[in-house]
Amino acid sequence: MTETGAHRPAEFDAPPLRRLRYFHGQMLGARDFQREQEYYREKLKLRMRALLGYGVVCGLFVEPVGHHHDEGRQAEPAEQTEQAEELGHPEQDGTETEHTRHRAKVRITPGLAVDCDGNEVVVRGGCVIDLWKALPPDERDTDTVWVGVQYAERPVEATRAVYNDACADTSDCEYGWTEECFTVRVTGCEPPADERCDTCCSPCEHKVLWLARIDCADLHEPVREHQIHMNVRRPFGRHVPTVITGVNWIHGHTYTIDEAKALLGTQNEDGGLVVRFSDDVRTDSLRPGVVDLQVIEGGRGNSAGISYMRGEFTEPDVESCEFTQEFRYRQTTRETLQDGDRLTITVRTAFILDRCCRPVDGTHVGGRVPLIDADSHTADTADTTDTTDSEGVARHGGCDVPPSGIGPWTSGTGVGGDVFESWFFVKER
Structure with a gap:
């Protein structure tokens, strides 16, 4: 099979679409109306996942909950009570012991997501999760925890039938409605990644929408904000674009001549x-x-000279590996940058293809792609007006997180392609 053919599904993952055909004198039963409902539901789900994709649409942030939070924030809406009881969430009578009050708890904020089947997962009022109770007993010895939500249904509003079904075992009440809700999932085992290049036609295997990873988790101590990493969540879309997550220079920074040579x-x-x-x-x-x-x-007086500095890829070795997650580009001339110069770095990411042969989404939004190995980088330079944070990102004030609300910053706008542009300045100390 060719490499392109490997991405083609053997068959289209969609159920048979049969709708009810009415005619005069037709006898209809509950099963007929159920199948008619199912027809429209499957059409909506097919349109959602095939045209738009799946993932988190908005909200569903994971926040720490400490003993100082009030009880009002821990109360769960009535529609989620059954799921909370099944997972062993905080006591529903509103009472807590001294032991449970200080256990590791997180809160999922209200929001909307779509799973890979096309089901809409709606969290209306948020909910609080006791990680100890929510984790399976055989996974409680872990120090890394993943939290997610999954689409669920439950019958509600019991109603007594006017006529009993002759085939029914009892004449008990039947539930008259099905409520679409959600279930919280917590695991200590790393969830598998969705490796599909196209989610339109391929079968859905990832039913849980994972929202956050909690590192260094002590299930008997409150969770701190720095332990929660929400970049594991999947943004809503047909596919997740490959982006630039780090570079080894600080955008817009000022380096000395020796630092520039080393870089x-x-x-x-x-x-x-x-x-x-x-x-x-x-x-x-x-x-x-x-x-x-x-x-x-640059330098004193007129500074209009522009030249190109030759270079080459030194890592990875193209002949020995087919894929890589980083590259190193080294200057191949002995030319040295001078005082007042500016080096502009251009990476044409529209020409860099990911494993699904899609272009890297490289727009350098706000110049905020973080620094690789910030601790080992020399940052004591002169005449720089920007401050840098622990990730080595130059801060200009405001916009501490991307528009999605989930950090750290990366390149990309969700469109794909474009050009990654960056620069730094050179000045004698």
């Missing part, structure tokens, strides 16, 4: 500019011309 690998073969991706990219798409280094001369 570019001018005299050190182990140096070079490093770009890291969120997923695999094809090494055969890392070709000459994809990365450009442009020097804009």
